[in-house]
Every structure is written in C-alpha cells, then in structure tokens.
Amino acid sequence: MKTVVVPMDDRPPNYQLVSKIADLNCLEIELPDKNLLGRYLRPGNCEELARWMLSREADRFIVSVDMLSYGGLIASREDEISARTAIDRLSSVRELRRRFPNAEIFLSSIVRRASVSVSSAGSKELWTMLNNYLWLSGNERIKEAEAVEEELPRGFVGRYRELRLRNHEVNKECLKLVKAGCADLLVLAQEDTFQHGPQERELAILEDMAKDHVIDDRVFIHNGADEVIQEMLSYRRDQEYPVEVIYDSPETREKIMDFEDREFGKNVESHMKLLGMRQSSGSSTGILVAGTKIDDSIEALKNLSKRKQRVFILDVFCANGSNPSFVDTYLGLDLKNIWGYSAWNTASNSLGTLLSLAATSSSCEVEKKVFAEFYISRLLDDHLYQGVLRNTLERMVDESGGDIYKVSKSKGLFEDFRDNLFMPKAEEFLDRFIRGRKLDIFDFSSSENRISIEKFILPWDRTFECEIEVVIR
Secondary structure, eight states, X not given: OEEEEEOSSSSGGGTHHHHHHHHHTTOEEEOOOGGGSOBTTBOOOHHHHHHHHHHOOXXXXXXXXXXXXXXXXXXXXXXXXXXXXXXXXXXXXXXXXXXXXXXXEEEEEEEOOSSOOOOSHHHHHHHHHHHHHHHHHHTTOHHHHHHHHHHSOTTHHHHHHHHHXXXXXXXXXXXXXXXXXXXXXXXXXXXXXXXXXXXXXHHHHHHHHHHHTTOTTSEEEEEOSTTHHHHHHXXXXXXXXXXXXXXXXXXXXXXXXXXXXXXXXXXHHHHHHHTTEEEOTTOSEEEEEEOSOHHHHHHHHHHHHHHOSEEEEEEOSSSSSOOHHHHHXXXXXXXXXXXXXXXXXSHHXXXXXXXXXXXXXXXXXXXXXXXXXXXXXXXXXXXIIIIIIHHHHHHHHHHTTOOTTSGGGSTTHXXXXXXXXXXXXXXXXXXXXXXXXXXTTOSSOTTTSOEEEEEEEOTTSSTTOOEEEEEEO
C-alpha cells in the first residue's frame, strides 16, 4: 500500500520517525522535500505543498492540517494567517477526495496548546506568565489572573484569544470534512495544556459536533501532537491488535501527566482505540506503563516478561526524557524479550510511538534489524541524551554565555559536546547494554554485526530535541 504524508514540520518525530514507522509497516511512503516544510520559526510553503499533494497518487493520504493551513505547528500559534485563509486552504482536501474517491484520507489537527511558543529567554518568560494567567482564570481565581494580565504586554491576551478562536474554527471545519466524506479519519490532538485550561470549552464543542454529525467513531480527541501520523501509518481498517497493557501502579493510570488535562489511562484507551487495539491478557504482546515507583515498575516488568513474547516499555516518570535509574535497572536485568522503549516527550507523545511499534511487532513481515535500530536509537535519544546528558549540554551553553535556543552561536560547543562527551558515552552504553546481548529483536549476531551511530545533530539548533541515526550492518 502506498501512502503519501504531509507532515506537521521537519522535526524527527514528524519526518525521520514517520519514515521508520513506515519501514516497519512495510509501507511504500512518499514525503515532501524538507525544504517545503515548516522549520522552526520559518513556516512551510502551504500552496506548494497542496500542489505537491494533489499531484501524487496513493492508497492513503495522511495530512497534517497545521502544515496545510498554517505552515507547521509553530506557525499555527502565530498571527500571520487569517481564519479565512486557513480554512480556504482546506479546499485542497476536498479536491483530493474528488481526484481519489477510493483512497483513504486521514487528517491530523492540533487543538492549540495553552501558552505560546518558546524560542528565547524572553518568550519563555511570556510562556510562564500566560500559563499562570490561564491557570488562574481556569480555576476562577479572577483577581489574581487580572493582576498577571496587567504584567503582560497590552493587548496580548486579546490577540491570544483571537488566535485560539481561529484555530478552533479550523478544527470545526475539519469535522465538516469528515461529515462530508472528504476525510475518513480525524485526530484532534490536544497539545500541551493542563486541567481547566482554555481548551475545555473548545473540546466540549468539538465532541458535541462529532456526535451531532454521527462521526464520533471516526474522530479521536485526546492528548498528544507529534505522534499522530506515526499512529495513522500503523492503523489498519478492520484489523484488531490484541495487547495487554499493565501499569506499575493505579497511581500511574490515574495520574494527570505534565502538559496533559486528563487521567493518563483515558489517553491510553483512546490511542489504543485509534490503532484498533484491544486489551487482552492472552496476547503475546505486553506494554508496561512505568511512572510511579521504580521498584514497582521493575517488579511489574519482570512479571510481564515471563508471560509475553514481546514487551514494550513506556517510561512516563517525567516529561521529555527517561528516568535514568529506572532504565539502568531494567537494562541490568538482561531481559531478552524487550522490543521497544519510549520516553521522548510528553507521556502521550511517547505513548503513540510505542503503540505504533507494538501494533507492528506481530507481523511476520517485520525485519527485526529495523526494530533493533529503532529500539537502540530511542535509548540513545530518550534516555542517554534527554534523560542523562541534555542538562550537561545546557549547562555548557549557559557557562559559555550562549543560547539554548540557538546553540550554534557558541562556536564549536556542540561539536565538543558531541565528540568528547556524547559519543564516548554512547559507545560505552552500547558496549555495556547492547553489543553481545542476545535480544529477541536481533535476528543476527549483535556481537558480529557492527552497530554504529551515523548521525547525532540538533535539527533545530536548540537543545530541546536531537536527531540520532543508528545503523546495524
């Protein structure tokens, strides 16, 4: 099956990982040239992307509305695009249906995050102040909220609300596209927020619209963002994936994770439903959700490993990176049947990637080497970089008088970090935990084959995310 993807921007989860998930699903995939896509503060070329999309032929089209309407996720929070222009650009979806009446058309659209983008120390201060204002407002602490608003730039809150309304109108238009049969599936992913945030009324309206249009079985609304297209690649119509999901404790299931607005168990259920997964104690695939106490997580992992052929680990102890003590402990158990690990951003971002892997793992067509490369790259990225060494890089940048949102301003600093700290630590990690191990995801000898790190970069020149390429030869 051929799939054409218009991703949300060119960051690794939306481009590199999308390509790898397609490989794991044995899909022929076509992505646009990166130069057409949004890259950090530079919006993508919406008109050219629409022309590119309409010129392709495929069995399935997966389209980021944020890219198509605004030029990317960052651009969707800015004020360059009017509501009329953003909605008009969705006419290309209607044209896509006209040209390809039998193709599957999947849409992903973001419910705007609570606050603004962060690209500097100044915008981080605005992010904090606006979050505080919105939290106070949502919890009916009006006088305190008004005091914070007084400290924000004049007109800032009013313009913010106008932009929220614009994005909300676009999301309502997406529901109309599903109702009209122009799209077969829609995910409205709620980006970074909190309980009682500004999204609550919007989500209620969107959910009611989906029910009124009798399309709620094709519309999914839950926390997340960058993982959606990965999940859509793993989706199969009329195919069910049995999997057993266990939590290290009820607290983890009931916890409202950082940057989310509902119990995590509800997000897990919705993401599983999107992928056609059902809970089954008899499944050969198991997922551990670890996020409360390391000892409880390790005990649950050992028990799950004894019962399952394939085990996947979701590390949600904290946002954007591993719990290093948990990872070191579980790797020290030398379990043979660990097939996946994820902790790369928010809990629901990590969840979507892991579920996409789990949905793919039982296929007889899967090449285990690709799985092994994916597993190792997540450990090096989510654990070694994000969980262990990112703070060191940021301290180095700070001590140099540099900027964590533009690392290259500190000439040679990243190269020093990469060559003299990250790469030696990565090789040490591979020697200790990967090379020579007889993991089930290796259908080759991990001692005879060469495992190498071909790339380690900061794709947006900020410390927030890295891009790692692991190759096994």
